[in-house]
Amino acid sequence: MAAAAGGAHARRSRITVAEVPVHIIQRGNNRRACFFADADYELDLAHLQALAAKFECAVHATCLMTNHVQLLLTPQQANGCGLLMKHLGQRYVRHVNRTYGHSGTLWEGRGAISPKRKYRPRRDFRS
Helix, strand or coil, X not given: CXXXXXXXXXXXXXXXXXXXXXXXXXXXXHHCCCCCCHHHHHHHHHHHHHHHHHCCEEEEEEEECCCEEEEEEEECCCCHHHHHHHHHHHHHHHHHHHHHCCCCCCECCCCEEEECCCCCCCCCCCX
C-alpha cells in the first residue's frame, strides 16, 4: 500500500458484496460509552431504520450496548453498508455533541464488517 502525504498510509477500501449478509461492530472511542440515555438508543434505532430504507439494507438484528453497537444486515447494493454506517454515525455523533456538549469523534475508527455467507434471515427489521 502506498504511503499518503506525510507518511501515513491510506485506508484500505472495504470489500462488500450486494446481497451478502454482514456483521458490523462499531465501538465507542476507547471503549467509552456512546449511549447516555434511553432516548439515545431510540434515536439511533430511528435513524437506522430510515437509513436502512434509504440505502436498501435489510436489518436482521441489532444489539445496542452502552459502549458499542452490533448489527446484522444485508445490503442490496455493494456500497449500502458503508453509506448506511457513514450517515448513521454522522447523525448520531451530531446529536451527542449537541445534546451533551461533547466534541470530536464518538466512534473508534470505521468499525468491523464481516461477511456472513451462511446466514438465512427469517424476518426483516422493517417488516
